[in-house]
Amino acid sequence: MKKLMLSTAIAAFAAGAAYAESHSVVRMGTEGAYPPWNFINDAGEVDGFERELGDELCARAELTCEWVTNEWDSIIPNLVSGNYDTIIAGMSITDERDEVIDFTQAYTPPDPSSYLAMDAGLDVTGAVIAAQAATIQAAYVAEQGWTLVEFPTPEETVNAVRNGEADAVLADKAYLEPFSGQDGLVLLERSEMIGGGVGVGVRESDGELKAALDAAIQSMKDDGSLNALIEKWEVASTW
Structure with missing residues (x-):
């Protein structure tokens, strides 16, 4: 060795x-x-x-x-x-x-991508999902045929959930985890293996x-x- x-x-x-x-x-x-x-x-x-x-x-x-x-x-x-x-x-x-x-x-x-939302029971398949533009998460949401809203920065994706522009954000768990518990935001149990x-x-x-x-x-x-x-x-x- x-x-x-x-x-x-x-x-x-x-x-x-x-x-x-x-x-x-x-x-x-x-x-x-x-x-x-x-x-x-x-x-x-x-x-x-x-x-x-x-x-x-x-x-x-x-x-x-x-x-x-x-x-x-x-x-x-x-x-x-x-x-x-x-x-x-x-x-x-x-x-x-x-x-x-x-x-x-x-x-x-490869690490799971997580969802952050205001509702722990949210069904993401029928939701509006925010993601940073040109990311694997944005591509994944688009491939599923779900409603996608894209933002230039990761901070804007979280703010979109806070202000009601989106139901959830999909991003790396390591980025989203610190926001869980703030302002009613929660990590969903569902995650995606992409990338x-x-x-x-x-x-x-x-x-x-x-x-x-x-x-x-x-x-x-x-x-x-x-x-x-x-x-x-x-x-x-x-x-």
Whole structure:
């Protein structure tokens, strides 16, 4: 096991060194509005699970990284156009996204998406469901043929339930759980298994960067530090 951990660490360093030869800084793109995955803290800095994860991945790959925030609805186009080099923003790996960008291996497993509503007995199949635009949850609701209302930010989806614009919101459980019990909001028992786990998005042309991040993620899986980070932030089930 020690040999395996050492080999993945060496792979992360080697791949990172290859990328760093032609790139002085790796710009890590995130939304900064989806706690506990990513958010802006009181000091005005990117914080959360993915900030801590991203910093550790960069350290293991010996990459110099800086953080950039971008609104969710344009986060993929701005990666493709070169405004930053990665997306590390709670983005689930899907076939549709993989046609436009590339992904590392998943750094969290697929986790249930939950419903937050004002009525614990709500039948979601006949309800108006809010979801953040361009998410796997919005796509799921649309695929079911249910009534979907989309909003640019996750905060707006919760507010839509509070003010009666929607009957429930569908999102990652880790995001919705802190709202349960506030203002009469409750998590429903029903949940949905959608998405293929969460990974780092990169441009399809950045194979060296992908390899460096892949090796760093694998080294964190091998030594248990990734599970420890997932448990600390309570974002998903562990590996």
